[in-house]
Amino acid sequence: xxxxxxxxxxxxxxxxxxxxGTTEPSSSDRSLPSxxxxxxxxxxxSLEYKLAVIHRGGYVREDDPLVMSFGxxxxxxxxxxxxxxxxxxxxxxxxxxxxxxxxxxxPLLAVFENWRASIxxxxxxxxxxxxxxxxxxxxxLRIGQ
Numbered sequence: 570x571x572x573x574x575x576x577x578x579x580x581x582x583x584x585x586x587x588x589x590g591t592t593e594p595s596s597s598d599r600s601l602p603s604x605x606x607x608x609x610x611x612x613x614x615s616l617e618y619k620l621a622v623i624h625r626g627g628y629v630r631e632d633d634p635l636v637m638s639f640g641x642x643x644x645x646x647x648x649x650x651x652x653x654x655x656x657x658x659x660x661x662x663x664x665x666x667x668x669x670x671x672x673x674x675x676p677l678l679a680v681f682e683n684w685r686a687s688i689x690x691x692x693x694x695x696x697x698x699x700x701x702x703x704x705x706x707x708x709x710l711r712i713g714q
Contacts, residue, residue: 614631620677621639622625642678646688650699652700657691660700667712
């Protein structure tokens with residue numbers, strides 16, 4: 570049962586960011602919600618800034634410590650995962666959406682931090698395989714609690 574849920578969730582996460590067009594590295598950040606980029610249309614915003622806006626649900630100053638926290642979270646996951654930074658960001662947002670569908674209101678930054686904590690420190694550059702599988706396992710375990 571748990572194995573079937575894990576497989577289903579892995580497929581769902583992979584399909585979500587394939588549909589969003591994130592199979593290749595991209596600097597356009599097009600798969601994050603357009604409302605995020607609309608908050609400051611004159612300046613191209615970083616992924617970590619966009620994640621901070623999603624986390625807060627609205628405006629965040631560019632120098633807000635939350636932006637740096639997301640930058641560190643992305644850096645740590647990027648060092649351990651074969652996926653691109655964009656894909657990691659997308660998967661984290663999708664993971665939080667899946668948790669919310671099950672009435673688990675875990676903050677976005679906590680999803681990233683707990684995902685990273687699920688990967689052994691010695692794992693580097695995707696040595697354990699796709700991080701999407703690790704995130705899927707984390708979500709299945711959180712839903713099952």
